[in-house]
Amino acid sequence: MKIDARLFDSLVADYQQRVDTALDHWLPPADVNPVRLHQAMRYAVLAPGKRVRPILVYATAAALGIDPQRVDGAACAVEIIHAYSLIHDDLPAMDDDDLRRGRPTCHREFDEATAILAGDSLQALAFYIISHDSAMTPDAAARLQMIEKLSLFSGSRGMAGGQAIDLAAVGKSLNIAELETMHIHKTGALIRTCIQLAALSTDALDDTQLQALDSYAKSIGLSFQVQDDILDVTGDTETLGKMQGADSARNKPTYPSIIGLQASQEKALDLHQNALQALSIFGEEADILRYISAWFVERRN
Ligand code: GRG
Numbered sequence: 001m002k003i004d005a006r007l008f009d010s011l012v013a014d015y016q017q018r019v020d021t022a023l024d025h026w027l028p029p030a031d032v033n034p035v036r037l038h039q040a041m042r043y044a045v046l047a048p049g050k051r052v053r054p055i056l057v058y059a060t061a062a063a064l065g066i067d068p069q070r071v072d073g074a075a076c077a078v079e080i081i082h083a084y085s086l087i088h089d090d091l092p093a094m095d096d097d098d099l100r101r102g103r104p105t106c107h108r109e110f111d112e113a114t115a116i117l118a119g120d121s122l123q124a125l126a127f128y129i130i131s132h133d134s135a136m137t138p139d140a141a142a143r144l145q146m147i148e149k150l151s152l153f154s155g156s157r158g159m160a161g162g163q164a165i166d167l168a169a170v171g172k173s174l175n176i177a178e179l180e181t182m183h184i185h186k187t188g189a190l191i192r193t194c195i196q197l198a199a200l201s202t203d204a205l206d207d208t209q210l211q212a213l214d215s216y217a218k219s220i221g222l223s224f225q226v227q228d229d230i231l232d233v234t235g236d237t238e239t240l241g242k243m244q245g246a247d248s249a250r251n252k253p254t255y256p257s258i259i260g261l262q263a264s265q266e267k268a269l270d271l272h273q274n275a276l277q278a279l280s281i282f283g284e285e286a287d288i289l290r291y292i293s294a295w296f297v298e299r300r301n
Pocket of ligand 1: 048050051082085086088101159163228
């Protein structure tokens with residue numbers, strides 16, 4: 001598919017709408033018991049996030065010629081895991097944040113116990129969807145591998161582990177390698193999973209293609225986080241939908257705090273170039289992934 005900036009924007013909007021419809025389908029209705037828990041789950045997931053992770057799933061599927069219906073379940077699962085992580089990240093025991101996606105955080109809108117349970121239930125729901133959705137790949141071994149990837153990369157050897165490193169690092173000085181390890185786990189692992197789940201939806205890929213996609217995923221996973229750190233310094237609370245400056249206020253190590261703003265911007269651009277390089281074995285069918293990499297380092301929220 002020949003793609004330009006306008007088509008890219010409209011594809012992103014289509015994917016956002018598509019996943020919102022699918023999320024609405026999978027989330028328990030708000031009037032079903034336990035009502036308060038289901039309301040909290042819907043509140044957190046359906047809040048206006050960018051849907052970066054589902055977009056990556058759909059874009060990878062498009063680049064690989066996979067029907068979007070095949071990956072709706074994977075797109076929902078990664079967004080639901082992400083939503084659970086945001087709920088728990090905002091809790092008083094962790095970052096104690098009041099604002100998320102431009103709205104009160106889940107524990108502020110509901111209460112702490114409900115927010116914890118909403119996160120727990122969402123984590124379980126993600127795995128339910130992958131094991132249950134009949135539109136996903138009928139290949140049971142591939143399905144099992146999806147569950148393996150998502151559980152590994154969202155658990156203590158992935159996202160939750162990265163969060164543990166993050167919490168332990170507050171007020172400490174990390175070197176750049178330690179910071180990178182933290183981000184590779186906390187943010188990068190789930191982004192990597194998005195591409196792997198899409199790739200597992202087809203058996204048409206060889207090892208070279210799989211490795212190229214994984215290398216792309218690692219680069220954009222890190223560039224996304226470097227840009228997140230940059231926006232904590234250069235962004236504004238309204239556009240971000242969360243408190244600007246929260247990382248520096250908490251004395252969290254970030255790319256700008258360790259290597260400075262300009263070097264951080266250069267780092268993000270280098271990672272973008274690495275991502276493009278990784279995709280060099282693909283033709284214009286992967287342009288959508290190239291646009292996503294550019295979006296990650298240009299985004300303002
Ligand atoms: C609590 C197990 C556990 C993990 C938390 C993802 C995470 C790990 C914490 C979120 C804190 C944070 C600000 C991380 C930096 C990068 C990031 C994941 C930002 C939020 O993701 P976006 O920008 O958010 O995709 P939206 O709201 O657009 O979905």
